[in-house]
Structures are given as C-alpha cells and as structure tokens.
Amino acid sequence: TEDEKREAFRERIDKGEKIEPKDWMPEQYKQQLIRMMSQHAHSEIVGMLPEGNWITRAPSLKRKIVLLAKVQDEAGHGMYLYSATETLGVRRQDLIEDYLYGTAKYSSIFNYPTLTFADICVIGWLVDGAAIVNQTMLAKSSYGPYSRANIRICKEESFHKKQGYEMLAKMADGTSDQQKMAQDAVNRWWWPTLMMFGPHDEDSPNSAELIKWGVKTKTNDELRQDFVDRTVMEAKAIGVTLPDPELKYNEETGHWEFGEIPWDEFWSVIKGNGPMNRERMKTRRKAYEEGEWVREAAMEYARKRKLKDEK
Numbered sequence: 001t002e003d004e005k006r007e008a009f010r011e012r013i014d015k016g017e018k019i020e021p022k023d024w025m026p027e028q029y030k031q032q033l034i035r036m037m038s039q040h041a042h043s044e045i046v047g048m049l050p051e052g053n054w055i056t057r058a059p060s061l062k063r064k065i066v067l068l069a070k071v072q073d074e075a076g077h078g079m080y081l082y083s084a085t086e087t088l089g090v091r092r093q094d095l096i097e098d099y100l101y102g103t104a105k106y107s108s109i110f111n112y113p114t115l116t117f118a119d120i121c122v123i124g125w126l127v128d129g130a131a132i133v134n135q136t137m138l139a140k141s142s143y144g145p146y147s148r149a150n151i152r153i154c155k156e157e158s159f160h161k162k163q164g165y166e167m168l169a170k171m172a173d174g175t176s177d178q179q180k181m182a183q184d185a186v187n188r189w190w191w192p193t194l195m196m197f198g199p200h201d202e203d204s205p206n207s208a209e210l211i212k213w214g215v216k217t218k219t220n221d222e223l224r225q226d227f228v229d230r231t232v233m234e235a236k237a238i239g240v241t242l243p244d245p246e247l248k249y250n251e252e253t254g255h256w257e258f259g260e261i262p263w264d265e266f267w268s269v270i271k272g273n274g275p276m277n278r279e280r281m282k283t284r285r286k287a288y289e290e291g292e293w294v295r296e297a298a299m300e301y302a303r304k305r306k307l308k309d310e311k
C-alpha cells in the first residue's frame, strides 16, 4: 500500500541510503527536488552573465584564461544539473521554459551588476565561497544524482574560490586606487551574498520538509553562520573589511554575530525587481530564441542518424 511504501522510504532516508531515479519516492519529494535542482541549474546558467561581461576586458592574458575557464565551468554545472533533474522524468526544455516564461526562480545574487574587475574577484571569493558552503551540504543530499552532481561541482567551485581570493588579495595589496576598488566591491557584494542562503529559518516554507527528507541537511541560517565564520578571517588576512558595524565575535558560542540582512531588498530581488533582473531575463530569452535553429538542427541530425543506424 501507499502507507507501507512511505514507511519504507522513510526508513531508507533515516538510514542515510541514497534514493535513485527508479526507486519509489513520494510525489512531493520529487516535486521539491525538481523545483530546487532546476532552480540551481538556471542559476548556474544565468550566473555566467555577470562574469562573462568581463571576459573581453580582463586585465591580463592569465586573468582572461582563468575567467574563461571559470565561466565555461558554470555552463558545465548547469548542463550537469539539468541532466540530473531529467532523471526525475521531466524535460529540460519544459524546465527552461518555466524559467524563461513562467515562474521558476534562479539565485537572487545574479541580479546585481559587475561594475569593475574587482567584482569578478569578489564573486569568486564570496559568491563561489557561499555556493561551496551550501553545496558541500547538498553533496550529502538523499537524492543520488543531485548528491553526486554537487560533489563534482564543489571540486570546481573550490578552484573558482581560490582564484577569486588570490586576485582580490593582489588587488587589496596594490595601489590605493586598486585598494579602493577592492573594498568597494566587497561593500557592494557582502549583503547580497548573505541573501544567497535564503530567508531566516522561520520564514523558510520549504526547509522543514527538505530537512525531513534529507534533501537539505542544514538550515539556511546554519549555513549562513558557517559562511560568516569562515569569511571574517579570510577578509582580515588580505586587509579588506566587511561592511557590517555589528560584526563581533561571541566567545561563548564561538560564532561571529552579524547585523540584520536588508530583507526588503531580498524579497524585491526575488520578485523580479533587482537592479539587473530585467536585463538578465532579456538576455537569456534572446539566447534561447536565437538558439532555436541549433536545437532544430541537432534534432534533425539525431533523427537522420537513427534512421541510418536502423538500416
């Protein structure tokens, strides 16, 4: 019966077993995974835009090669995550259309502009740094394909973070103009990075269910705290400051306390009213529509190959 299946599923989750595509799973578990995994895939793809903006203007050949490789990695993560989501019986095209013309979301962080090359350094350090904290947790997720995707993604994100941190360290050690650029970028990206982890736990409607099923193994606030604790020291080491006067170490808890996140801004960005939302959606829609002939040609090629193979 349905109840027995649910019970057996629960036991598997409690034992820490991975759930695989052909296994029985509750419909709501599947729907939550589709929502979260496709959102993650869309984020990787739209996440190519803020950085792609600087490929032609990177300050040296070395920086250009590294940035190009990083942006290509994001494309790979997106493709990988779409494939992982397809194991749940949905079509990639439908997921993409739900994002471009429907209601599917992508990460709030990619709705901010990259004004100087220092933003590229800071994205590597803070945005990839936050993504690693979140995705290291998701690498332990109960759904096999998503867990494995995150293991692989985290390896590449670690390189992204290191290259960003190294670039920022150099810039923060440069001329006074370079130091100002570095600090300005940190000031602008700090709060939006903290928003990546999602609303406070008490305002997070999906968390309880996701944790019950082992999709998430830590809450939004736990991960955010973990990220702040790691980042304070890293900032100190390279001589940049984090723009929060309330940041202070609590000896008793062993954690860094921080000020209130500007939540109005967060909700406004995820409703589509951030500084770059419209621009990002316009660019993605244009790419999708102009790529129609490529998809058609690929389908036709596949059809002809199949006919040939059958002969």
Ligand code: FAQ
Residues within 6 Å of the ligand: 035, 036, 039, 040, 041, 043, 044, 047, 048, 074, 105, 106, 107, 108, 109, 123, 127, 128, 131, 134, 195, 196, 197, 198, 199, 203, 204, 205, 206, 207, 210, 220, 270
């Ligand atoms: N942005 O109930 P919760 C990257 C939505 S990849 C937009 O707490 P949940 C790599 C949420 O969807 C970054 N929307 O939701 C890279 C929900 O709305 P819905 C992407 C957000 O799922 C680096 C509502 O608010 N990573 O950075 C955000 O339990 C550099 C209520 O929230 C992932 O997607 C937000 N920040 O927790 C690429 C990881 N926060 O869907 C290029 C996978 C919340 O019900 C360059 N996802 N919302 O309509 C997750 O870990 C989770 O889904 C959270 C949200 C933590 C994002």
